[in-house]
Amino acid sequence: YIDELADQRWVLREEGSGTRAVFLDYIKEKVPRLNIFMELGHTESIKSLMQSGKALTCVSALAVSEELKDGTLYRVDLKNFDCRRHFYAIYHKDKYRSDLFNKFLDFSKGMIGESMECRGCRDD
Structure with missing residues (x-):
């Protein structure tokens, strides 16, 4: 469940990012406070940081499809979590x-x- 990960270190896109807005809006009732460790302006920067394995993020699956395929990044499957951006x-x-x-x-x-x-x- 997403609330079990709220205290972990999270790296998100900057304020104004559509992905960030959709994610935070989706979790707001389940997670009163997310531990946002860092905000970055580029998905590529977030992907590089994620490869260290020291934080979590929420980015488009399309943006990390190659990294998921080659195993440099991993997806965390959560119960009762179906956040989508249109x-x-x-x-x-x-x-x-x-x-x-x-x-x-x-x-x-x-x-x-x-x-x-x-x-x-x-x-x-």
Whole structure:
């Protein structure tokens, strides 16, 4: 459970980060105070620090997919924890959508998965 890890040292993105905001909002009822050890402005910096094994973080699975694959970082599975961030593609629904634009949308949906919703999309 997330509340069992609240006293561990946490490294989070800086104030204003969407991932940080979603994570803190999700845990606020379960964790009254998180031990934020450090705040960094770049996910790459957080990943480097995490490889020392001295702290915990919450970052996008997409951002650490290679490190999870090669074993330089590990995922901690928690009970009753399903924190998700949603992404939106917003564009003018009546404007021409080129093949390149449609390929970009498809690529983005594939990379991000179910957490991406398109506003203005029309089913063709």
